[in-house]
Amino acid sequence: MTDVHILYFCVFVLFAVPGTSSLDQCAEFKFPTLERQLLVAREYTSITLPFQLLTAACQHQADFRITIAKAQGPLFEQLCDIMLIKGTCHASYKHSGCSCSEKAGEYVLKKVVDRTDKTWTWWTSNGIAKTKAIAVHVIYGARITNLTLTTPQQRPLPIPVPLNDSVDVVCEWENGNPPTEAVLLDTRRQKLQTGLRGKTIRYRFSAVTCEDAGTVYCEAPEATENKSASLVIQSCSDNSRFLPVGAVVGVACFIAVILAVAVAVFVYRKRRHERPSPMDRQHARDVMGLETLDRRRHANVTSVNRESHIYSDISDTSSQATERNADVYRIDYLHPVPTLPTHSEEDEPMGYQRPAGPPAYAGLNPTYEPLRSVYANLQIMRQRLRGLFPRS
DSSP states (O other), X not given: OTTOEEEEOOOOOOOSSTTOHHHHHTTOEEOOSOTTOEEEEETTOEEEEEEEESOTHXXXXXXXXXXXXXXXXXXXXXXXXXXXXXXXXXXXXXXXTEEEEEETTEEEEEEEOOTTOOOBOOOXXXXXXXXXXXXXXXXXXXXXXXXXXXXXXXXXXXXXXXXXXXXXXXXXXXXXXXXXXXXXXXXXXXXXXXXXXXXXXXXXXXXXXXXXXXXEEEEOTTOSBOEEEXXXXXXXXXXXXXXXXXXXXXXXXXXXXXXXXXXXXXXXXXXHHHSOOHHHXXXXXXXXXHHHXXXXXXXXXXXXXXXXXXXXXXXXXXXXXXXXXXXXXHHHHHXXXXXXXXXXXXXXXXXXXXXXXXXXTTTSOTTOHHHHHHHHHHHHHHHHHHHHSOOO
């Protein structure tokens, strides 16, 4: 049974008041039926061993301790103490992974196991030996402890190695339970050498090439720790080191440019679709211009109607026209007749029909009295001039 560690628990019972019969009975432990049985536990987990004192008197009268020791041949190495003080369980040396708990008179002893645990023993100090042999199967993975690359001149790597030079690879490791194998891999993760039963793995590159440059690995299944080392070769180190990086950077830049162009095209098409066409913009301007023109026409018609009522009250007699000549002159020049803005048909869009409405001259007086009085005044002035300057 090479892969199973036999664990013996050493129990020292120290009595506070020796010689009493009741205390002697406390030396008798009710061990669990674990003799020659197999406990399976992974490394750094705890095994549980319940036990019970035979009498209730031991819980109240006896003060003793249980010492757990690891046997190294004829010698014992103390691991921890479990103190039972009036039925209360206490643990010391907690760094060793021992613990004790009690519930309703039942005690539970726990111990965290690792790959170094081998032999433990239960026994008592009063000469009544109660030895239990308990087989514990501790499961743990392999551990790669060291990986070195050297040249025949014993130069440590990763200094550059000349082409066609030889390189020695050494991998040291510890086997696991269950046993496994360790493998040595090159930079392409191809197997170079295999090691069994924890034996050191050795491999030699007789003549290194540029294809060998990179990382060398030493690994084991479910290992707690693996190792790797770099192999740098002269005249190939720059290319092998920076070529993958350059390729990755180039591909990333190319993808970024493609994405930028795609985003720009998408945004341009979206804005172009949302932007109105030239015909739509011209139609909008025409509609706005015609609406403004209609508003101006309506304002002008209202103003002309107000002025026409004023002019219609003026008498057409020449005497009254002469007396109001100055007033008419002032009215004509201070309140000129508003003119309508011109709007040619060329400015109107094709197919547009002007809205129906009253013409601009609808509110004007057909006789337009102010002009008639001015004309009469001009006739009077003409006659007077003829009287002053008769023709010969």
